Amino acid sequence: MATSGTKSTRSKRTDSPVTSHLDDLVATKEVLIACGPGGVGKTTTAAATGLIAALRYPKNVLVLTIDPAKRLANALGLEGIGNDEREIPAEAFNELGLTPKGQLSVAMLDTKQSWDALIRRHAPDVATANAILVNPLYHNITSRFVQSHEYIAMERLYDLHSSGKYDLIVVDTPPTRNALDFLDAPERMADFFASRLLRWLITPYRSRIVNIATKPFYQIADRILGSQFLQDIAEFFVAFQSMYDGFVKRAQGVDLLLSDDRTGFMVVSTLEPVPAREAKFFVDELNRRKLNLEVMALNKVLPSSFRSKDAATVAERMREDSDKIADKLAGKIFGGDVDLNSVSRVLKEVGTSFQNFQNVALQEASLEKTFAKTTGYVASVPFYDTEISDLASLADLGSRLWM
Amino acid sequence: MSQLLDSSLLFVTGKGGVGKTTVATGLAWLAAEQGKKVLICEVEPKDDLSASFECGPTPFSGTEVNDNLTAMSMNTEASLREYLKLQLRVPVIGRIGPVAKAFEFVATAAPGVREILTVGKLCWEVKEKHYDIVIVDASPTGHIVGQLAAPQAIRDLVKVGPVRSQTGWMLDILSDKEKTGVVIVSTPEEMPVNETLELTKRIANETTVNLQAVVVNQVLPELFSHTDEEIFESLKSSESIDILTQETKGDSQPVLDAARLAVTLRRSRLGHIERLRSEVAGSIPLIYLPYRFNRLDGIRAVRATADALGEEI
Numbered sequence: 001m002a003t004s005g006t007k008s009t010r011s012k013r014t015d016s017p018v019t020s021h022l023d024d025l026v027a028t029k030e031v032l033i034a035c036g037p038g039g040v041g042k043t044t045t046a047a048a049t050g051l052i053a054a055l056r057y058p059k060n061v062l063v064l065t066i067d068p069a070k071r072l073a074n075a076l077g078l079e080g081i082g083n084d085e086r087e088i089p090a091e092a093f094n095e096l097g098l099t100p101k102g103q104l105s106v107a108m109l110d111t112k113q114s115w116d117a118l119i120r121r122h123a124p125d126v127a128t129a130n131a132i133l134v135n136p137l138y139h140n141i142t143s144r145f146v147q148s149h150e151y152i153a154m155e156r157l158y159d160l161h162s163s164g165k166y167d168l169i170v171v172d173t174p175p176t177r178n179a180l181d182f183l184d185a186p187e188r189m190a191d192f193f194a195s196r197l198l199r200w201l202i203t204p205y206r207s208r209i210v211n212i213a214t215k216p217f218y219q220i221a222d223r224i225l226g227s228q229f230l231q232d233i234a235e236f237f238v239a240f241q242s243m244y245d246g247f248v249k250r251a252q253g254v255d256l257l258l259s260d261d262r263t264g265f266m267v268v269s270t271l272e273p274v275p276a277r278e279a280k281f282f283v284d285e286l287n288r289r290k291l292n293l294e295v296m297a298l299n300k301v302l303p304s305s306f307r308s309k310d311a312a313t314v315a316e317r318m319r320e321d322s323d324k325i326a327d328k329l330a331g332k333i334f335g336g337d338v339d340l341n342s343v344s345r346v347l348k349e350v351g352t353s354f355q356n357f358q359n360v361a362l363q364e365a366s367l368e369k370t371f372a373k374t375t376g377y378v379a380s381v382p383f384y385d386t387e388i389s390d391l392a393s394l395a396d397l398g399s400r401l402w403m
Numbered sequence: 404m405s406q407l408l409d410s411s412l413l414f415v416t417g418k419g420g421v422g423k424t425t426v427a428t429g430l431a432w433l434a435a436e437q438g439k440k441v442l443i444c445e446v447e448p449k450d451d452l453s454a455s456f457e458c459g460p461t462p463f464s465g466t467e468v469n470d471n472l473t474a475m476s477m478n479t480e481a482s483l484r485e486y487l488k489l490q491l492r493v494p495v496i497g498r499i500g501p502v503a504k505a506f507e508f509v510a511t512a513a514p515g516v517r518e519i520l521t522v523g524k525l526c527w528e529v530k531e532k533h534y535d536i537v538i539v540d541a542s543p544t545g546h547i548v549g550q551l552a553a554p555q556a557i558r559d560l561v562k563v564g565p566v567r568s569q570t571g572w573m574l575d576i577l578s579d580k581e582k583t584g585v586v587i588v589s590t591p592e593e594m595p596v597n598e599t600l601e602l603t604k605r606i607a608n609e610t611t612v613n614l615q616a617v618v619v620n621q622v623l624p625e626l627f628s629h630t631d632e633e634i635f636e637s638l639k640s641s642e643s644i645d646i647l648t649q650e651t652k653g654d655s656q657p658v659l660d661a662a663r664l665a666v667t668l669r670r671s672r673l674g675h676i677e678r679l680r681s682e683v684a685g686s687i688p689l690i691y692l693p694y695r696f697n698r699l700d701g702i703r704a705v706r707a708t709a710d711a712l713g714e715e716i
Contacts, residue, residue, distance in 0.1 A: 018423075037417040037419060037420060038543060039418055039421060039594070039595065040420060074545075187464060196464065270420075272698065273698055273700040273704075274422070274424070274425075274700075277454065278449075283496070303657070303660065305656070305657035306657060306660075306661060308654075310653045310654060311416040311653065311654065311655075311657040313652075313653055314647075314652075314653035314654065314657075314658050315653050315658045317650070317651040317652070317653075318647070318651055318655070318658060321650065321651070324650070326648070328646050328650060329646055329647075332642060332646060333637055333640065333642060333643045334637065338634065340633055342630065342631055342633055345631060345636050346627065346631050346638070346644075348632045349626055349627060349635075350635065350638070350658060350661075350662040351630070351658065353626060353656040353661050353665045354657070354661040356696035357661040357664065357696065359696050359697055359698075360696055360697075397543075
């Protein structure tokens with residue numbers, strides 16, 4: 001349920017509103033990446049945007065989601081679909097009285113499955129692939145390490161994009177330790193494979209000769225980790241290195257896609273102080289890297305009517321004249337059958353509550369203004385106290401965001 | 404709560420955006436005010452501590468941000484240097500460059516190396532009793548288990564060598580209920596509560612660390628008593644709005660909307676609080692912190708949180 005009597009707001013654009021911002025986005029972008037601080041509705045916003053695009057435009061849209069909440073997964077029919085894409089059938093829309101102009105598919109990222117597929121693709125032969133897949137270190141790398149998660153997410157995106165099946169892919173990014181790690185992941189992956197260090201690490205176990213350069217490292221590593229463990233690592237990397245060429249080429253491709261003009265970024269945030277601070281970092285960083293920051297999506301923004309000065313005056317009078325107003329109300333509304341003090345107390349409380357919210361709303365207004373300066377387009381969704389439980393509520397959210 | 408600050412090592416975790424750093428810094432401030440010697444450490448160096456305390460950078464070596472309160476940011480490479488120097492007496496000063504780079508790769512590949520250097524440093528501070536309490540602004544719910552379970556994981560993987568023997572005393576500290584605990588921060592909303600409940604299970608099943616408390620942040624005050632709410636409901640009729648508009652000489656709709664929002668939010672959040680209470684073991688206290696309409700930031704937020712936590716004791 002949305003707050004009664006309020007409408008979503010949208011920052012005014014300076015050019016004429018012949019085409020909406022979404023028109024432009026859908027016309028020019030093939031990939032839209034949602035990023036931003038944790039807990040601000042990134043996944044939901046990405047899904048709602050993809051859904052709206054499929055409803056309004058004759059496009060084949062894919063929503064690639066990393067870690068959806070259970071209810072959102074339900075809403076999108078994602079449960080139990082593993083790593084495959086699934087098209088949402090027309091009947092699902094028709095039941096809700098919706099007739100999409102395009103098609104909507106959804107996919108979820110299964111890190112393990114995606115890594116396995118990648119290894120099979122790049123390994124020179126089945127034996128090498130299997131040797132890697134059963135290595136205990138492999139499991140650890142692919143399941144526990146956040147950066148591998150980030151890399152595989154971008155890799156999968158690249159794969160889906162180059163398949164050419166979709167006109168627009170909307171993807172949310174995994175919660176990262178460092179805000180924009182996912183942008184560096186492809187490069188780091190390529191660096192890793194190209195590095196002399198990797199060769200250093202492997203050499204002694206091939207030639208059994210420890211050269212002068214690697215000696216200090218092995219001395220320390222042996223003392224810390226024990227040589228058996230080190231050998232496990234080396235064996236793993238020997239197998240892994242056979243995939244060098246394929247991996248590096250691939251990582252470079254992923255890197256190029258991120259900075260391509262067909263790729264746009266959407267920073268999602270709320271206007272609470274901490275997420276807003278983090279979002280500002282995202283905006284600055286995307287701009288610094290000259291990536292295409294297309295839109296700032298702000299969730300849970302208080303309705304603009306809460307910013308009204310007139311309403312503040314009303315709230316003030318309601319508190320000050322609560323006895324008098326209670327008296328008037330008592331006769332006409334409650335037919336005299338009410339405790340005047342209670343009515344007065346309720347009026348005071350209502351007035352105070354507004355003043356509390358206005359305090360927050362004004363802080364939000366100021367933050368929103370700051371963001372509008374650094375981001376071309378700001379879309380905001382008013383405080384929305386409902387959980388997304390089906391396509392209808394998701395479409396509702398989407399249409400509030402993209403008016 | 405008083406027991407909470409009697410711990411020597413507290414990991415404060417939670418889903419992103421719930422106020423994990425605010426609670427960690429608030430706890431640290433409160434403990435320091437009570438005269439304890441406190442170290443607060445952010446595990447993911449995002450300058451959150453420096454923003455919270457409105458101070459300069461918080462280096463690995465620590466910086467005093469207030470009386471009795473030292474703040475530091477984790478740096479696994481610095482932790483490795485310290486470890487090599489203190490534990491293994493390895494002379495690495497001259498050659499740390501390539502070693503650090505090699506370490507970077509090994510740490511990426513070998514499970515738990517980065518984690519154990521993080522947890523190891525924190526346990527070390529506890530072991531050496533440099534502070535009365537070490538409060539950790541830990542990784543979010545998704546990563547905390549990996550960190551807390553790292554000593555055990557390393558123990559399982561590395562069969563011999565000094566690292567294995569090092570895990571022993573760390574495990575002793577981590578599994579000591581009197582000494583070490585986890586605090587999960589949540590807001591009364593669906594996703595944070597889901598993650599909190601999931602994490603309580605994972606902590607019990609996959610780590611040896613004890614869950615000490617769940618902090619429920621951003622709890623909205625109850626606006627009306629039951630009878631007052633009935634009165635409020637009557638105010639939304641058009642006749643009532645006419646009277647209000649007449650008496651206050653302005654549009655009263657937004658004002659009523661704000662109260663409506665407060666009531667709706669309070670109600671939906673209450674459901675999530677009830678879910679938390681019924682599904683978290685009864686022995687784990689829930690600590691409630693109020694929603695802040697003034698949206699404080701920085702040092703004022705730290706102080707306000709410390710005060711609120713102090714009252715919950």
